[in-house]
Amino acid sequence: MTQPLLAIRGIAKAFGGVQALAGVSFDVGAGERVAVIGPNGAGKTTLFNVLDGQLAPDRGSAVLAGRALIGLSSQAIARLGVGRTFQVTATFASMTVRENVQVALLAQRGQTYALLSPLRARLADEAQSLLKQVGIDSLSERAAATLAYGDLKRLELAVALAGTPRLLLMDEPTAGLAPPERARLMRQVSDLARLAGSAVLFTEHDMDVVFAHADRIVVLNRGRVIAIGAPSAVRANPEVRNVYLGSGRDPEARDA
Amino acid sequence: MMLGAYLAYSLIGRFGAGPLGYWGGVLLAALAVGALGVLLERTLLRRLYGAPELLQLIATFGVVLLIKDAALAVWGAEDLLGPRAPGLGGAIAIFGQPVPQYDLLLIVLAPIVLAAMWVALSRTRWGLLVRAATEDREMTAALGVNPSWLFSGVFFVGALLAGLAGALQLPREPANLNMDLTIIADVFVVTVVGGLGSIRGAFVAALIIGIVRALCIGIGDVALFGSVVSFAKLTLVAEFVVMAVVLVARPWGLYGQPPGPSAIAEQRDLQVPPGRRFAIAAALLMAALAAAPLLVDEYALVLGADMLIFALFAVSLHFIMGPGGMASFGHAAYFGLGAYAAALATRSMPMELALIVAPLAAGIGALVFGWFCVRLSGVYLAMLTLAFAQITWATVYQWDALTGGSNGLVGVWPAVWLSSRVAYYWLTLAIAGGAIALLWRVVFAPFGYALRAVRDSPQRAAAIGIDVRAVRWAGFVLAGLAAGLAGSLYAFSKGSISPDSLSIPRSIDALVMVLLGGLQTLFGPVVGAALLAWLQDTLARHTEYWRAMLGAAILVLVLLFPQGIVGALGAAARALRQRGIGKRAAAA
Numbered sequence: 001m002t003q004p005l006l007a008i009r010g011i012a013k014a015f016g017g018v019q020a021l022a023g024v025s026f027d028v029g030a031g032e033r034v035a036v037i038g039p040n041g042a043g044k045t046t047l048f049n050v051l052d053g054q055l056a057p058d059r060g061s062a063v064l065a066g067r068a069l070i071g072l073s074s075q076a077i078a079r080l081g082v083g084r085t086f087q088v089t090a091t092f093a094s095m096t097v098r099e100n101v102q103v104a105l106l107a108q109r110g111q112t113y114a115l116l117s118p119l120r121a122r123l124a125d126e127a128q129s130l131l132k133q134v135g136i137d138s139l140s141e142r143a144a145a146t147l148a149y150g151d152l153k154r155l156e157l158a159v160a161l162a163g164t165p166r167l168l169l170m171d172e173p174t175a176g177l178a179p180p181e182r183a184r185l186m187r188q189v190s191d192l193a194r195l196a197g198s199a200v201l202f203t204e205h206d207m208d209v210v211f212a213h214a215d216r217i218v219v220l221n222r223g224r225v226i227a228i229g230a231p232s233a234v235r236a237n238p239e240v241r242n243v244y245l246g247s248g249r250d251p252e253a254r255d256a
Numbered sequence: 257m258m259l260g261a262y263l264a265y266s267l268i269g270r271f272g273a274g275p276l277g278y279w280g281g282v283l284l285a286a287l288a289v290g291a292l293g294v295l296l297e298r299t300l301l302r303r304l305y306g307a308p309e310l311l312q313l314i315a316t317f318g319v320v321l322l323i324k325d326a327a328l329a330v331w332g333a334e335d336l337l338g339p340r341a342p343g344l345g346g347a348i349a350i351f352g353q354p355v356p357q358y359d360l361l362l363i364v365l366a367p368i369v370l371a372a373m374w375v376a377l378s379r380t381r382w383g384l385l386v387r388a389a390t391e392d393r394e395m396t397a398a399l400g401v402n403p404s405w406l407f408s409g410v411f412f413v414g415a416l417l418a419g420l421a422g423a424l425q426l427p428r429e430p431a432n433l434n435m436d437l438t439i440i441a442d443v444f445v446v447t448v449v450g451g452l453g454s455i456r457g458a459f460v461a462a463l464i465i466g467i468v469r470a471l472c473i474g475i476g477d478v479a480l481f482g483s484v485v486s487f488a489k490l491t492l493v494a495e496f497v498v499m500a501v502v503l504v505a506r507p508w509g510l511y512g513q514p515p516g517p518s519a520i521a522e523q524r525d526l527q528v529p530p531g532r533r534f535a536i537a538a539a540l541l542m543a544a545l546a547a548a549p550l551l552v553d554e555y556a557l558v559l560g561a562d563m564l565i566f567a568l569f570a571v572s573l574h575f576i577m578g579p580g581g582m583a584s585f586g587h588a589a590y591f592g593l594g595a596y597a598a599a600l601a602t603r604s605m606p607m608e609l610a611l612i613v614a615p616l617a618a619g620i621g622a623l624v625f626g627w628f629c630v631r632l633s634g635v636y637l638a639m640l641t642l643a644f645a646q647i648t649w650a651t652v653y654q655w656d657a658l659t660g661g662s663n664g665l666v667g668v669w670p671a672v673w674l675s676s677r678v679a680y681y682w683l684t685l686a687i688a689g690g691a692i693a694l695l696w697r698v699v700f701a702p703f704g705y706a707l708r709a710v711r712d713s714p715q716r717a718a719a720i721g722i723d724v725r726a727v728r729w730a731g732f733v734l735a736g737l738a739a740g741l742a743g744s745l746y747a748f749s750k751g752s753i754s755p756d757s758l759s760i761p762r763s764i765d766a767l768v769m770v771l772l773g774g775l776q777t778l779f780g781p782v783v784g785a786a787l788l789a790w791l792q793d794t795l796a797r798h799t800e801y802w803r804a805m806l807g808a809a810i811l812v813l814v815l816l817f818p819q820g821i822v823g824a825l826g827a828a829a830r831a832l833r834q835r836g837i838g839k840r841a842a843a844a
Contacts, residue, residue, distance in 0.1 A: 052719065074718035083719075090716035092709050094527045103709050104720040106702045112722055113730065114702040116694075120529060122702065143526035163720060 003065075005030040005199050006051075006167055011060030012223075013046055020046040021057065022223035028167065033190065033200045035210045038220035039243065044203040045087060047220070048171050051201075052084050053077045064167065079108075083165030083198070085156040087172045091144045097155055098140035101127035104162035130158045133192060150181050154188070161192060168193060170202040174209055182206055186213050211235070219243070286420035290412045314771050315814045317764060321807030329801065369417065370459050376413075386410055445495045448639040449502045451512020460510060461502075465495045493650035496643040500628075503640045507632050525776050527579075527708070529700040534778075542689050549678045557677050558749070559793055561684045563786045565745050568688040570769035570781035571695055572738035578775050579699050580731045581711030582630070585638040586645025587739055587766045589625070592758025594618040594740025595747040596652060596659060599668040602748075607671040611687075611744055618740020619733055621648070626732035630725050645763055653755045664754030668747045684745055691738055696778060698734065707731045772813055774820020783822050 004027035013021040021043045028034050036044050049055040051062055053074040062069040069077055078084070092100050105123045106112060131137040134154040139147065144155060153173065160168055173189060174182035186209045193200045204210050210217060210231070217234040219227040227237045234240055296319060377383035388396045446465065450457025472494050502510060545564075549557060573587045597617035601610035625644040629637055652659045659665065674680050698704050706727050709717040714724050747753045756762065769788050773780025791809055795802035817824040 054715070054718075073723075074715075075721050075723045078719055078721035086715065086719075090713040090719075092712040092716065094525065094708055094712055095705065096526065099705065103702075103705050103722075107706070107717075107721045111702050112706040112727065115698050116701055118529060118697070118700050119702050119705050120700075145526070159716070159720060 004028060005032070005065055006201070007061075007063045008051075009061045009063075011047065011050055011057045011062065013043075013050060013055065013057045019223050021050070021060075023060070024220070024223070024225055025060075026218050026225060026228055028199050028201055030166070031194070031197055031199055033193065033202070033213060033215045034218060035214035035216075036201065036203045036218045036220060037205075037207075037210055041222075042220040043223040044220060045171055048084075048169050048201075048203065051077075052082060052169055078163060081163065081166040082169060083160030083163050083167070084169045085153070085160050085171065085173055087175060089149070089152045089156050091152060091155055091159070093143070093145040095144055096140065097136065097142050097144050097147065098124065098127050098131065100144050100155060101130050101158050101162055104159045108163045127162075130162055131155075133161070134158045134188060150177050150185065153177065153185060157185075157189060157192070161196060161198075164196065165198050168198050168200045168202075170200060172203055172205065174204065174206060179206070179208075182209055183212070189213075282420070286417075289418060289420075293418075294412045314768055315811060317768070318807040318810035318814065321803045321810070325801045325804030325807070367459075369420075373413075373417075374456075442495065444639060445499050445643075448509055448636060449495075449499050451509030457509055457511030461498075465498050468494045468498055493646050496646040496650075500640060500643040500647065503632060503636055503643070504628050507636060509636070527776075530696070530778060538693070542685070545685055545689075546682065549681060554677045557681045559789065561681050561745075561749050562793075563789045564684045564688040565742050565749065566765070566769060566785040566789050567782045568691050568745070569739055569742040569766055570773070570785040571692045572735045572742065573766045574770045574773075574775070574781040575695050575699070575738065576731050576735040577770060579704055579707045579711065580728060580735070581708075582633075582728060582732065583638045583767075584629075584641040584735075584763075585767070586641035586643070586648075586763050587735075588758045588760075588762035589641075589645035589648045590618040590622055590736040590739035591743035591746070591762065591766075592648065592652065592755075593621045594743030595753045595757045596665070596743075597740070598744035598747040599665040599753045600658070602668060607669075607674070607748065611741075611748070614744035614747075615737050615740035618743065619737040621740075622733045622736020623729075626729050626736065630728040630732060642760070642763070645758060646760070649755055649758050649760075652758065659755075662755060664752055664756075666752040668753060669751050670748040674748075680749060684749065687741065687745060691741055692782070695734070695738055699778070703727075703730070768810060772810070772817075772820060774817075774823030774826075777820060777822040777826060780820045780822035784820070787821070 006028040008027070009025045011021050011024045012019070024043070024047060026034075036047065038044055046055065050057045051069065053069065053072050053076070057070060060070070064077075064080055064082065067080055069080070069082075072080075092103065095103070099119065102119060102123050105126055106114075106119075109123075111122070128137055128140060131140050134157050136147075136151050136154050136158070139151060144152070147155060153176075157173075160170075168189075170189070174185055177185065189200065189202075190213050192198075202214075214231060216229060217227075217231055218225055219234060219237075219240050221243045226243060227234050227240045229237075375383075377386065385396065385401055388399075388401075446458050446461045449465070450459070450461035506512075545560070548560060552560075569587070569591055572590075573584060576582045576584060594614045594617065598610050598614035601613045605613070625641070629640050629644070632640055653662060655661070669675065670680055670683075674683050699707075706717070706722055709720075709722060710724050710727050717727075718724050743757065746757065765788060769784035770781045771784070772787060773782065773784025791806060792802070795805045795809075799805060813821065819827060
């Protein structure tokens with residue numbers, strides 16, 4: 001591989017006596033879809049919170065296209081082209097669906113401090129077309145607080161895409177959805193990311209989703225990378241089988 | 257606590273000052289206050305548990321006003337000094353200094369009460385349940401515990417201890433009517449400095465504040481910057497300085513825990529930009545107000561100008577509290593800074609220019625204070641704003657040479673062409689109306705949306721590249737500018753200015769206006785301001801007990817309209833419209 005988009009090296013983070021991350025290193029290539037999997041408490045969400053600036057690691061580095069991310073604030077990292085969706089959806093409840101996307105577009109263009117001209121017309125068309133891409137353009141006038149969970153996840157995706165990210169960090173993009181909807185949403189994510197040329201780093205419990213949509217898989221256990229590679233290689237890895245089941249069962253057969 | 261002191265005074269008076277009568281009186285007074293606390297909780301405050309926390313605070317304020325006037329009616333306005341405790345009238349020499357025996361008793365008693373509270377909360381089943389119910393009321397109820405009586409119990413203990421404190425204080429300090437707000441402020445400060453929910457923190461905080469106060473008295477007068485600064489007088493603000501320092505260094509108090517992300521997201525109503533109809537209604541209202549001088553007398557015009565000034569003040573507070581999500585308990589600081597800056601500036605420049613410069617002074621104040629405040633959130637933020645307001649107040653109060661101290665400044669008159677009542681009314685209308693319209697415009701401009709984004713979900717706002725602190729800071733400064741403008745208009749309308757204009761009651765007025773009108777509405781603060789200004793004026797003219805009437809009015813309004821008056825009207829209008837749609841659908 002040539003220069004990776006994101007190079008993660010030796011990231012460690014302890015909470016009290018618990019070593020949540022114990023020196024994690026891997027790369028994400030431009031446009032690549034990488035899944036981070038592992039049992040509960042493996043350190044997946046901690047890793048994401050370090051990468052997007054919410055948590056400072058004890059050691060280690062993360063470099064995005066030549067820029068060091070560690071030490072930057074969340075908003076600075078966002079401006080470098082890192083989009084994020086959260087495990088528990090976070091949207092602006094007092095705004096309509098379209099306004100949610102408009103605010104994201106404005107932030108990306110540095111128009112946050114415009115004081116007097118109304119928001120209403122600004123970038124409305126662009127927001128609408130992003131909503132159309134994720135398939136909820138018919139809901140654009142609804143209050144974000146009233147959306148069904150699946151649509152809320154789509155809104156988050158549209159908001160994350162508004163920053164034309166080079167890298168999308170998605171913490172459990174399909175959590176809380178029924179299996180058929182999970183597959184549909186993840187297909188959308190894959191298509192849109194490919195279209196925008198964004199790399200996707202995501203965590204996921206649903207192994208069907210992981211094996212269908214990841215180019216590569218990173219397996220974490222107790223804060224360490226225990227396997228890394230193409231889905232078929234990871235599936236065959238005995239240590240991964242051991243971690244997941246303590247037996248020889250296929251991780252794909254695990255109930256999410 | 258005030259009641260405790262008064263009741264103890266009466267009961268001891270009745271039982272005689274013998275040992276039995278004295279201690280019996282103290283205990284009975286404490287019990288009576290506890291019982292009254294429960295009565296208030298069960299009849300009044302519990303109806304508000306579903307309402308926003310701030311509204312509960314406002315209701316408490318209403319109760320304070322009521323009790324204050326009740327005490328005035330029963331015991332009169334004189335300070336009442338209680339008798340010495342029997343057998344403890346003497347003093348004991350410690351390190352050559354005589355220390356009153358009674359003080360020694362208090363020094364022993366406080367840790368005992370503290371230890372008892374700690375044991376009750378951490379070692380008994382009752383304490384366990386209280387802590388569980390504080391964490392998660394619904395879950396505790398689901399486990400078969402009735403949280404209703406639990407909270408009444410907590411109220412009883414709280415009121416009982418407060419009553420006890422008041423009764424015990426009686427021989428040292430006369431019972432007086434100003435015990436209420438001073439002490440409420442003290443108590444809040446101690447709780448916040450210690451860290452919410454930490455008894456140990458509260459005790460340590462009380463100790464620190466006591467020591468700092470004693471030090472201030474010990475140091476006495478010191479010459480500083482050419483004028484004499486009396487540290488003794490600084491005891492007034494010592495606790496607020498301590499609080500500011502502690503909160504800046506430790507945002508959750510000495511022993512407090514950072515609050516976890518709240519489990520239940522706050523319900524946020526969709527906020528729609530006002531449409532054409534709102535603009536037309538606002539324009540009509542402005543026209544009607546502009547025509548008012550043709551119809552009403554001068555007195556009404558003065559009241560009208562007050563209403564307009566307070567409307568701007570309230571809208572500026574609403575700007576950071578509503579869209580900004582930052583409750584300020586010290587908004588009067590910016591009002592007062594604007595007023596004093598106007599009074600001082602008018603000595604060296606024309607009044608018109610002073611009116612432009614003065615708000616900038618308030619803006620600079622907000623720039624400095626805001627930098628610290630926007631780092632905090634919730635109650636801690638509110639308390640830090642209060643601390644800065646009190647520090648500002650004390651500075652103004654102390655700096656005789658510049659601010660005239662407690663007398664304030666007089667002779668702050670507008671330019672000649674504005675000196676008639678009518679002209680000044682029109683000026684106020686134009687400036688306040690214009691500033692309000694501008695603030696509302698900002699709410700629905702990109703900046704207003706960014707402010708709301710930061711309130712709704714700071715995490716998401718940061719993730720899309722919004723600088724959370726910078727946006728909150730800018731919002732804070734804008735609100736400070738607007739409040740300063742209101743303050744300078746106020747100074748010129750009154751002709752004089754006193755430290756009252758930046759005192760705690762003025763800050764509370766602003767809070768009451770915003771919450772009475774409705775925090776979730778745009779027009780609410782204007783209605784709230786007009787209503788409160790009118791109520792204060794009318795009640796003060798017609799009854800000696802205007803505070804009680806005001807307190808009762810606030811309680812009634814809060815109980816009837818937990819969403820605020822405009823909020824309730826809006827909800828009613830929506831319900832009507834929906835019924836209309838239903839009928840039409842049925843007809844079709």
